[in-house]
Amino acid sequence: MPQEHREKLENCVKLLLLWVAASDGKLEEAELEFISSQFPDRAGTITNDEFLAVIRSADLESIEKAIRMVAAESRELRLAFIDMAVAMSLVDRDIAVAENHILRFYADALHVGLGNLEKRFQAIAGRPFENPGDPSDPQWWLQRQGKSVESEENETKGQGGPSTGSNSPMSIAQAHSVLGVRLNANHDDIEKAYENLASIFEVGRVEAMGEAAVSLANSRFKKIQQAYWLLKG
Amino acid sequence: MKDLYLQLGINPDAGKNDIEAAMVEHPELADVAAILLNESKRATYNRTVSTIRSIGMLRHRLGLDNENSWFVEHCPDFAPSLQPKKYTAQAQPDAGVATAAARTHPGQTSSNKTKSWFKLLAIGMGIAAVLLFLISVL
Numbered sequence: 589m590p591q592e593h594r595e596k597l598e599n600c601v602k603l604l605l606l607w608v609a610a611s612d613g614k615l616e617e618a619e620l621e622f623i624s625s626q627f628p629d630r631a632g633t634i635t636n637d638e639f640l641a642v643i644r645s646a647d648l649e650s651i652e653k654a655i656r657m658v659a660a661e662s663r664e665l666r667l668a669f670i671d672m673a674v675a676m677s678l679v680d681r682d683i684a685v686a687e688n689h690i691l692r693f694y695a696d697a698l699h700v701g702l703g704n705l706e707k708r709f710q711a712i713a714g715r716p717f718e719n720p721g722d723p724s725d726p727q728w729w730l731q732r733q734g735k736s737v738e739s740e741e742n743e744t745k746g747q748g749g750p751s752t753g754s755n756s757p758m759s760i761a762q763a764h765s766v767l768g769v770r771l772n773a774n775h776d777d778i779e780k781a782y783e784n785l786a787s788i789f790e791v792g793r794v795e796a797m798g799e800a801a802v803s804l805a806n807s808r809f810k811k812i813q814q815a816y817w818l819l820k821g
Numbered sequence: 822m823k824d825l826y827l828q829l830g831i832n833p834d835a836g837k838n839d840i841e842a843a844m845v846e847h848p849e850l851a852d853v854a855a856i857l858l859n860e861s862k863r864a865t866y867n868r869t870v871s872t873i874r875s876i877g878m879l880r881h882r883l884g885l886d887n888e889n890s891w892f893v894e895h896c897p898d899f900a901p902s903l904q905p906k907k908y909t910a911q912a913q914p915d916a917g918v919a920t921a922a923a924r925t926h927p928g929q930t931s932s933n934k935t936k937s938w939f940k941l942l943a944i945g946m947g948i949a950a951v952l953l954f955l956i957s958v959l
Contacts, residue, residue, distance in 0.1 A: 611872045648875055648878050648879055648882070651875070651879060652879055652882050652883065655879070655883070656883075684869075685822075685869045686868065686869050686872035686873065689872060689873055689876050689892075689896075690872065690876065692891060692892065693876045693879065693880060693885075693892070696880070696885050696890065696891075696892075697879075697880075697883055697885060702891060719895075720822070722822050722823075723822070723856070723862075723865055723866045723869050723870075724822050724823040724824070724825050724853065724856070724866065725823075725853075726852045726853060726855065726856060729856065729862060
């Protein structure tokens with residue numbers, strides 16, 4: 589891949605991944621922290637602040653150019669990109685309505701298809717990719733209230749989803765969630781899930797997409813390894 | 822996902838009074854409008870809508886807003902090909918690059934949109950008249 593093309597592709601991937609992170613219109617501290625740690629600025633390339641400015645002003649032209657660029661890549665790379673976008677959407681606890689829509693849009697625009705997105709999401713998150721919620725429906729708000737009470741209860745029991753704080757020690761329940769296995773999963777299930785996820789987040793698979801994808805894959809892989817060791821040990 | 826502002830016929834920067842007036846005008850949408858009267862719900866709704874609106878525009882630009890698409894089926898209010906929007910500059914398919922300004926102050930262009938809305942209505946009535954004429958002739 590010529591150097592110039594490679595740099596362009598790297599920036600496009602970075603922008604598209606950042607759009608997922610910033611899509612709920614606000615970057616939570618954990619996300620900001622994640623982004624600045626995962627995407628260190630390099631001399632001569634565009635800075636994170638510039639990317640965030642683009643996203644804040646919802647510059648459709650940049651996003652369109654970026655998606656067209658990635659769409660022209662090999663199917664292998666496009667699938668690996670979808671995996672990274674899914675991983676990005678899982679950085680904060682819940683996948684937000686907007687993130688869900690963006691993933692669907694990426695899958696369509698990259699000619700990957702909804703069916704494949706659902707498969708990739710299931711493989712990475714260990715749960716089905718659901719229809720996005722509908723904040724224009726009063727019913728959604730009622731259900732959400734019910735859910736948030738539930739998840740608060742779970743949290744106090746230490747059974748929340750994967751937490752953003754990378755320094756806090758992982759609970760057994762979080763480890764199961766990171767590996768996408770049920771709490772009653774047996775040794776074989778855990779082994780299988782680990783091998784599958786390790787192959788998804790293998791650096792060689794995402795290298796061509798540049799630093800942003802590599803560091804995202806690395807951080808996800810570390811978490812997967814941590815979860816595996818915890819459950820295996 | 823619906824565009825509540827579009828359904829209620831108000832601008833996204835509408836105040837509490839405008840929303841309440843719309844509730845009186847559209848009693849069938851009262852429970853939906855109540856979402857906008859709650860500040861934190863409205864903020865969440867607005868954040869989500871701004872992304873979905875961008876996705877609608879992007880899908881349109883990339884030719885991904887055909888009638889069979891999942892998005893168009895579930896979010897018809899945000900498919901520029903289907904829905905001429907009343908309050909945004911990006912509503913028309915040929916509006917070109919959406920600017921940040923148009924996005925944050927969509928209310929400014931509402932009068933233009935009302936005009937084009939009437940234009941559409943006039944064209945529709947014209948077509949209907951021609952059809953009626955043809956039917957009566959045949």
